[in-house]
Amino acid sequence: MSVAASPRSPSATGDVATDATAALQEIWRSVFPAAFGRAWTDIARFEPVHTADAAAPAPPCVDRVADLVGQAFYCPAADAVVWDADTLVPDLQRRFGSAGVTVALAHEVGHAVQTRLGIDEAQSREPRRYPAILLETMADCYAGVALAQPGLQPVGGLASDAPVADDALLALVGFRDPLGVEPGDDSAHGNAFDRVSAFQDGFRDGAARCAAMTTENRAFTQRRFGSAADRARRGDLPLPLLLDAVQQDAVGWFGPLAPGWNVPPLGDAGCPEHGRTAQGPVRFCTVGGGLSIDRGAFAAVHREVGDFAGITLVASRYGIALLGALGLATVGLPAGAAAVCLTGAYTAALMEPGRGFTLSPGDLDEAVQVLLTHDWAARDSEGGVDSAEHGFDRVARFRGGLLDGPDSCLPRR
Structure with missing residues (x-):
């Protein structure tokens, strides 16, 4: 990447x-x-x-x-x-x-x-x-x-x-x-x-x-390292710690968006149905509603781009899972679009002070990179994606969710 x-x-x-x-x-x-x-x-x-x-x-x-x-x-x-x-x-x-x-x-x-x-x-x-x-x-x-x-x-x-x-x-x-x-x-x-x-x-x-840009209407997202350990790691968590942390945090953020939903954990078992690999390193399984991760492919993203590139992909699959929990379609171009938007909305929560799991310097840049270079985050539950869409569009949709919140990502029901 x-x-x-x-x-x-x-x-x-x-x-x-x-x-x-x-x-x-x-x-x-x-x-x-x-x-x-x-x-x-x-x-x-x-x-x-x-x-x-x-x-x-x-x-x-x-x-x-x-x-x-x-x-x-x-x-x-x-x-x-x-x-x-x-x-x-x-x-x-x-x-x-x-x-x-x-x-x-x-x-x-x-x-x-x-x-x-x-x-x-x-x-x-x-x-x-x-x-x-x-x-x-x-x-x-x-x-x-x-x-x-x-x-x-x-x-x-x-x-x-x-x-x-x-x-x-x-x-x-x-x-x-x-x-x-x-x-x-x-x-x-x-x-x-x-x-x-x-x-x-x-x-x-x-x-x-x-x-019309001013310091009052333009927010800048650059941030300092939160600790000496964070600086030494260049803002990247080791892979096992990263997966445990993002799973716990994402469950806590996505869960309240569908009251009563038992948010699934990340697993390694794979998905039994068609399209299980077409979604990329992280997959939403329509049979059973779980999330499956290909650790080898995920590790490559972590190594080549950084830890938040992987988190971006995880959050997008939780976004697809949320659509299913809300009774919305998980297949089709609107589903992929909503997943990218929800990923941005989740990312905005990680910018809030006082959270245990927060962004490090470079994390947002890693999200931009993976959205520009791959369409994984925009794929629906069968791996379908808009072939006419480009990285520019995915980044714009991610920004929309980050700025406007999760309600802006979901279709009116």
Whole structure:
């Protein structure tokens, strides 16, 4: 379950970054006036820097070429978007395709949008109102606005549709802050969940949504390690302890949603009916109503992504079981959709202070990764899934449950 996307072919000009910045400039010439009622001022400079050339002159706003290696930035003083053409762009192209290069540059252009809206000046007057993480979140949101526009379709074969959005989200997962960085840190850009959330808001709702972001209406989910032991484990519980803890906790959360329901424990026996393996590493058994886990497959998810990726899958199967307990269909696309949503609602409970079983740094990012790279959480009790749905949609549905609670996930009866 690697976050790396398959390699993509290069652009027609051989320079995806140059194509992308030209397209981004053109997009904001139309989007900015439509959203804000004022003309767009073209960005003065787009500057690729060949960091492998020791004799290359220093780019704007940094003292040495070495300071740019692996980086891209927007410099308000020079009104310039600058990037490392020798290391950063090839790496993003290899790992995430054209979408990875484009979303990185779209984020930096997003900072130029902020400058044109006067956010730089406002931040200098009221730094507490505009902390670094809010500015970075807004830039991710503006990147989502840009990638939703048809004008990016010619860039390196890029098309503004859900598969490309998945690659862009995977790139944002790769750009996340190191574990344990808190929202108040001056260097904070956001964890993967928050960055992906901001991108999706811009992609779906437009530039006005990004401009309206404040610390009052935007919650950040980054958190510190709860203990030295948690830090030493990098936030991951050992597998046996994890399974015992999530089973006990999930039974306590899902049970009250169907009064009188005897919530089943996790088992190893397997399901007797058709579709028992098609659901993925964790299965809901329609015969008997139990949950079965393939420990080998589950251990692989735990090892390759992290413990909360596995919890995400467990919670989704408890979601399917809940549907059955409520007399609702466990087969069909609405069942899979409800399961993902209920997984988000359950996750929200793990963010509450004072619980014995709570999230660690990186847990939400692991949920994003497994939802982007696999459709297991969205499968119904027979393993059926919407083949037209993409990771972008699953993450959005998970966020919906997290923000709006379990009632929003269940069909009206």
